[in-house]
Amino acid sequence: MTRKVNNNNTILVPIDFSEMSLNALDHAIEIAKKYKNEITLLHIVEDGEIQLPNLDKLADDITKKHDIIVHKLVKEGKIANVINEVAEVGNYDSIMMGSNGSSGLQLFMGSNASKVIKSATVPVIVIKEKNISEGYKKIVMPVDLTIESRQKVDWAIHLAKKFDSIIHIIFEKENDEYFENNIKASLNQITNKLKLNGVNYLLHKLDNKTYPGKLFEDTIVYAHEIDADLILIMTQAEGNIFDFVIGSHAQHIVNKSEKVAVMVVQPSATGFSFDF
Numbered sequence: 001m002t003r004k005v006n007n008n009n010t011i012l013v014p015i016d017f018s019e020m021s022l023n024a025l026d027h028a029i030e031i032a033k034k035y036k037n038e039i040t041l042l043h044i045v046e047d048g049e050i051q052l053p054n055l056d057k058l059a060d061d062i063t064k065k066h067d068i069i070v071h072k073l074v075k076e077g078k079i080a081n082v083i084n085e086v087a088e089v090g091n092y093d094s095i096m097m098g099s100n101g102s103s104g105l106q107l108f109m110g111s112n113a114s115k116v117i118k119s120a121t122v123p124v125i126v127i128k129e130k131n132i133s134e135g136y137k138k139i140v141m142p143v144d145l146t147i148e149s150r151q152k153v154d155w156a157i158h159l160a161k162k163f164d165s166i167i168h169i170i171f172e173k174e175n176d177e178y179f180e181n182n183i184k185a186s187l188n189q190i191t192n193k194l195k196l197n198g199v200n201y202l203l204h205k206l207d208n209k210t211y212p213g214k215l216f217e218d219t220i221v222y223a224h225e226i227d228a229d230l231i232l233i234m235t236q237a238e239g240n241i242f243d244f245v246i247g248s249h250a251q252h253i254v255n256k257s258e259k260v261a262v263m264v265v266q267p268s269a270t271g272f273s274f275d276f
Helices: 019-035 052-066 079-090 112-119 147-163 177-196 215-225 247-256
Strands: 010-014 038-045 070-076 094-098 124-127 138-142 166-172 200-206 230-234 261-265
Touching: 010 019, 010 079, 019 038, 019 052, 019 094, 019 124, 019 147, 038 052, 038 079, 052 070, 070 079, 079 094, 079 112, 112 124, 112 247, 138 147, 138 215, 147 166, 147 177, 147 230, 147 261, 166 177, 166 215, 177 200, 200 215, 215 230, 215 247, 230 247, 247 261
Parallel strands: 010 038, 010 094, 038 070, 094 124, 138 166, 138 230, 166 200, 230 261
Antiparallel strands: 124 261
């Protein structure tokens, strides 16, 4: 699988002991059990007291109950800055953060989510209300015409093989024949790779009557309709002629997805090529 090579097999979980951050920790524990990851609990002191006793107890409880190696970090500073600095220096596998749903990323997350998502060099999984007792069984993967859009396939395979997932590939109807043909070509490449890796998938063309919005809006609607476990999207720099769907709207999906977790992955550098 083509992906950023991490030297650290550890999931970074910012923790402030709120319900949201503990939800994120539950997801991290399930992922860690599947992939044999370790977990680092990152407690950031911006205002208030350091909660070392709580942090120690939480780490010990996880180790005893789930047999997972847990590390602890306490840092001072601005939340988003600290998260990204720690993730970059430690070369973590991923970041898992909590969110309280459609009312916006408040409390621990606040306005920091977009900063973390924008700057993180590792995948960021934003956790909502839904638990992960059975893993990520239904993964929604929107596809547009960007090269970055196709990079999600490797991550979809990575997750699907562990959780026996079904990948729900959704795409919009294109009125322009040129764009329609290009979407078909992309879908053929994607589905061929999923088949090659033994991953189950479903294709869904979103009709304009049922799904009248743009793809980033319809992604949320569809994910909620099927009670999905995860939405898989990518960020990308604004300004691309095809960047009309996901790239500039990742934060919208993160904020507006009421229950479904959202995995946001930075695209690889220019020159990336798939081994389709």
